[in-house]
Amino acid sequence: MPETGVQSAHIHERAGKTLGDVRLQEAYKSSTLRLYTHRLQAMSEVPGFDSLRDRARAIKAEVIEHLDEYLAEFADSVERQGGKVHWAETAEEVCGAVRRIAEAAGVREFVKSKTMVGEEVELNEALESAGIRGIETDLGELIIQLAGERPAHIVAPAIHKTRQDVAELFADHLHSERTTEPERLTAIARRALREAFSRAGLGVSGANFAVAETGTIVLVENEGNIRLCTTAPRVHVALVGIEKIIPRFKDLAVFLRLLGRSGTGQKLTAYTSLLSGPRRDSEDGPAEMHVVLVDNGRVRTLSDEKMRESLYCIRCGACLNACPVYRKIGGHAYGWVYSGPIGALITPEFNGISQARELPFASSLCGACREVCPVRINIPDLLLHLRGKAQTQHAPAASGAPRGEKFSMQLWAWAMKRPRAYEWGSRLARLAQRFWQRGQWIPKAPVFPMSRWTDQRDFPALASRTFRERWKKRPGG
Ligand code: SF4
Known part of the structure; x- marks a missing residue:
C-alpha cells in the first residue's frame, strides 16, 4: 500500500535520497528533458500559440470568478442528460459517495483510469478497507500501484521507473515472464487488464474538462484504457475537481490544442472521449453515470484572491518538466500526489499551510514554470505569496529562517x-x-x-x- 497523508515536512530527507541515487537522477533528467523538448517543437508548429494561451487564461479567469454559477449550470446539464450529481466537500465524502454507488451496484471490484483527484482522496485505500478492490488501468498508474507508491509526475506517474523495474514488478505481481522488451511488457499489462475490464461492474475516471453548457465530461489519454473504463462496466463514476469546469463546448477547441502540446508535445492525445450522460436506447455504454464534484480544499483556495489563480491549472505537467528543482529532487520529495511547482502551490492550499509549509520554499523562483504554463499562471508570484502565508500563519517554533x-x-x-x-x-x-x-x-x-x-x-x-x-x-x- 502506498503511504497516505501529506508528508511534505520530510522534503529534505526525501530530496536527499533522490539526489544520491544516480539511476533516479538519470531517469528524471532524461524524461523531463524529452517532454520539455517535445513541447518546444509542438509549440513552434502552431502560429499564435501565445494568443491561444491568453484566450485559455481569460476563459479560466471567467470560470473561476463565477464558479458557483457555472457549477450549477454544469450540474443541471448533467442531470438533464440522465446523469446523477454528487457534491463532496472532503476526501471522506468523495470516497463515501463512490463506496455507496459501488455497494448499490453490488460491486466488489472496480477499474480505474488515471485520476489525480482519485489519488488525492486516496480512493483505492478507502474502498479497499470497505472490501472493494480497485485496479489501475493506466499503464503508469498500474506500475506504481504494483510498486505501492504514489505518482511521481502529474502526467507520467511512473516517470522514475526503468524497464528493469517494470520487468521485476510484473514478474512478481502479475506472475509473467521476466522481460525488458517494451512490447512484451505492454502485452503482459494488456492481458491482465482485459480480464479486469471484463470482471468489473464499476469504472472510475477523472475528468480533464467538464463543460457547463452541455454537462459533458472530457477525457484525454493515449492508451485507450479510459474508453474501456468509462464504457465497459455497467456503472461509471467521474471524479471532477470543481475547477475543471469550462463554460462552453466551443472552449474545448482552445484547451485541447494546448493540453497535449504542453504536456507531451502531441497535437492531440491518441484518444479524446466526450461523455454526456449514460447510454441511450440502442447505444453501448454504462447504464448509470455518476459525477462527483469535489471540493477538498478548492473552495478555501478560492477564498484567497491571490491563490485563486492556481485553480486555472489544467494539469498538463509542463511546469514540472521545466523546473530545475523538480528535475533534481523528483516527484516523491514533495510528499503528496501533486509535485513540482504546481504541487508546491496546491498542496499547502488544499491541505492547509500547516501541512506543507516547506513546499513554497522548494523553488529557485527562476520563472521557468511561468514561461511554460499554458494558462500563464504566475507561479513564482504565488509561491512568494505562500511563503508570506507560511511565515505569518504557520511559522515554525524557532520562528522564521534558521x-x-x-x-x-x-x-x-x-x-x-x-x-x-x-x-x-x-x-x-x-x-x-x-x-x-x-x-x-x-x-x-x-x-x-x-x-x-x-x-x-x-x-x-x-x-x-x-x-x-x-x-x-x-x-x-
Ligand atoms: S501550473 Fe500550468 S504548467 Fe503547471 S501543470 Fe498546471 S497548467 Fe500545466
Missing part, C-alpha cells in the same frame, strides 16, 4: 552599507577560499551554513577580480 541564515543576511546587509568593509571582506573571502577552491567551484565548504549548501551541490567560487577592480581597469576608467 539562525545561520539570519546571521549571514545581517552580516551581508551591514557590509553592503559600508563599501570599504565590503571590499576588505571580499578580499579576505577570496584569500580564504583558495584552500577549498577547485577551479571555478568550491565542492566542500568547511563551515556552517555554507557546508549545508555543499552537502548537495558545489558552490561557485568568488571571481578572482571584483566588478569594481574590473571597472577601474576598463579602457578610459
